[in-house]
Amino acid sequence: MSDSAVKNKILAVITLEMNRVSGGAPIFLATTEEEREKTARYLGRILDAAVHDLENGSYIIVAH
Amino acid sequence: MDGFLEIILAGTLAGTLSRVMLLRIDYRQYPGYPHGMVAHLSLGVIASAIGAVVVPALLKPDFAAVTFLALAAQQFREIRGMERITLENLDRNELVHRGNDYIEGIARTFEARNYLVMGTAVLTGAAYHLGNLLAAVIMAALAIIFSRSFMSGETIGDICRVEPARLYFQDTILKVDEIGIMTVGLKEMREKILQDGLAVKITPLNVNARATIHDLGQRMAIAHTAAVILGIKKDIDTPELTPLARKNIDTGDVGLYIVPMEKDMEALLLAVKRTPVLESARSKPLATQAGRKAARKNV
Numbered sequence: 105m106s107d108s109a110v111k112n113k114i115l116a117v118i119t120l121e122m123n124r125v126s127g128g129a130p131i132f133l134a135t136t137e138e139e140r141e142k143t144a145r146y147l148g149r150i151l152d153a154a155v156h157d158l159e160n161g162s163y164i165i166v167a168h
Numbered sequence: 169m170d171g172f173l174e175i176i177l178a179g180t181l182a183g184t185l186s187r188v189m190l191l192r193i194d195y196r197q198y199p200g201y202p203h204g205m206v207a208h209l210s211l212g213v214i215a216s217a218i219g220a221v222v223v224p225a226l227l228k229p230d231f232a233a234v235t236f237l238a239l240a241a242q243q244f245r246e247i248r249g250m251e252r253i254t255l256e257n258l259d260r261n262e263l264v265h266r267g268n269d270y271i272e273g274i275a276r277t278f279e280a281r282n283y284l285v286m287g288t289a290v291l292t293g294a295a296y297h298l299g300n301l302l303a304a305v306i307m308a309a310l311a312i313i314f315s316r317s318f319m320s321g322e323t324i325g326d327i328c329r330v331e332p333a334r335l336y337f338q339d340t341i342l343k344v345d346e347i348g349i350m351t352v353g354l355k356e357m358r359e360k361i362l363q364d365g366l367a368v369k370i371t372p373l374n375v376n377a378r379a380t381i382h383d384l385g386q387r388m389a390i391a392h393t394a395a396v397i398l399g400i401k402k403d404i405d406t407p408e409l410t411p412l413a414r415k416n417i418d419t420g421d422v423g424l425y426i427v428p429m430e431k432d433m434e435a436l437l438l439a440v441k442r443t444p445v446l447e448s449a450r451s452k453p454l455a456t457q458a459g460r461k462a463a464r465k466n467v
């Protein structure tokens with residue numbers, strides 16, 4: 105488990121508020137909550153990764 | 169010269185029997201059956217044959233012959249390596265990992281059992297030589313009983329209280345009673361978890377037990393055992409459904425969350441209770457003065 109810190113990685117960000125995110129991971133802009141939910145679900149399934157809600161308008165997809 | 173053959177036969181027979189008896193306990197932890205069983209039985213026969221030769225070698229007296237015991241020990245270490253490599257390879261494709269600690273424990277068990285088998289063979293051979301057939305039979309039975317009780321270690325149920333716990337979400341954080349497990353972003357996944365998930369709380373009975381379930385390898389072993397016994401809904405693309413055991417950092421209690429195929433709380437409690445306490449996780453802070461002193465303060 106000690107190497108989990110290295111393995112955990114943000115693969116993508118799905119956000120409603122484009123001005124609150126930036127950086128290295130791909131960012132997907134959603135216009136509605138439903139769209140955000142759907143995009144996150146698809147990306148999570150495609151990337152075999154977990155979806156986490158930062159509760160600030162952004163979802164992140166994290167590989168554990 | 170005649171007597172030697174009987175000694176060797178008696179020893180080998182007792183050793184092999186002992187290996188068969190010990191193998192029966194293995195099925196739950198290791199699915200190598202039936203080919204793995206053949207491999208281990210053969211090695212068991214070899215180990216008991218080596219052990220059985222010790223007494224005749226001493227009687228001969230051919231002390232040089234005893235040195236091949238060292239060679240045997242080398243062989244058995246290789247068994248441990250072999251087991252470890254096999255299990256590690258298998259573990260890579262497990263959705264719920266056994267974890268290295270568990271694998272190391274199983275590998276060590278396999279090695280140790282061969283020594284027990286060898287010991288059984290030596291003792292039985294000696295009993296046959298010094299006494300008679302009856303003495304050999306009694307000695308073999310004693311050795312086998314000792315081996316079985318010696319090698320069946322403690323389980324989580326012996327050192328912890330395991331109770332059903334409440335599984336709920338605080339915003340997006342999944343919680344087992346007061347213990348936070350992880351955050352789950354997707355609404356549908358949260359609904360799924362609430363609908364199908366189960367949770368138990370594992371409360372250590374003393375400080376030693378607390379130190380044991382603090383070990384990550386031990387917690388992985390608990391999650392793995394529960395997943396194997398109850399089945400698991402998780403697939404490769406739903407990491408949210410991974411069973412997780414997290415601890416309350418203040419009390420040391422551990423909350424286990426799982427989304428099983430069979431939603432049966434009774435079965436889950438039994439599965440968690442029967443998880444073996446890993447040798448590598450077992451620790452005894454109470455055995456030291458400092459540990460006892462620290463524990464008194466907390467009570």
